[in-house]
Amino acid sequence: MRTGDSQRRVDGQRVVVRRSSRRRKTVSAYREAGRTVVAIPSGFSRAEEDTWVRRMLTRLADSDRRRSPDGTELARRAERLARQYLDERAIPVSIRWTADQNTRWGSCTPGRGTVRISDRVQGMPGWVIDYVLLHELAHLIEPGHGEDFWALLAAYPHTERARGFLLGVSHAWDS
Structure with a gap:
């Protein structure tokens, strides 16, 4: 947490309120x-803060529901991406969201055919989630990060953009 941040629980959720002197009107979550x-x-004011915290929690929850981040939806999404970009060569045995990855966006165990996607990705733009999924699916075909691996991701039009987005998020979280 940064200096000046306040933390509290709202409806059972951990919430950090980050006040910024550079912000004039906008609120983000x-x-x-x-x-x-x-x-x-x-x-x-504290009243405005309370109003906006609840409003933003509602918006994030609505966004999460629209994305349907359960395992079934994740598997369907992975199958669609594998079909579209990897010639169906990378269908995992299992794929799931996980809360225990704090330094990675996803992981893959090629020998077992398993893929895990960090729940920190939830709420990011769809094209970023798709990139993370494709990245891990590509490891089912090519375990390393060599030329053959990156060639598998070349067809996805948002690869570089998503990598930049994730680097920016990592930088912001590490600050």
């Missing part, structure tokens, strides 16, 4: 390491 961060202008 995202998930970070098992908690929700709500960034607000520093001039907001």
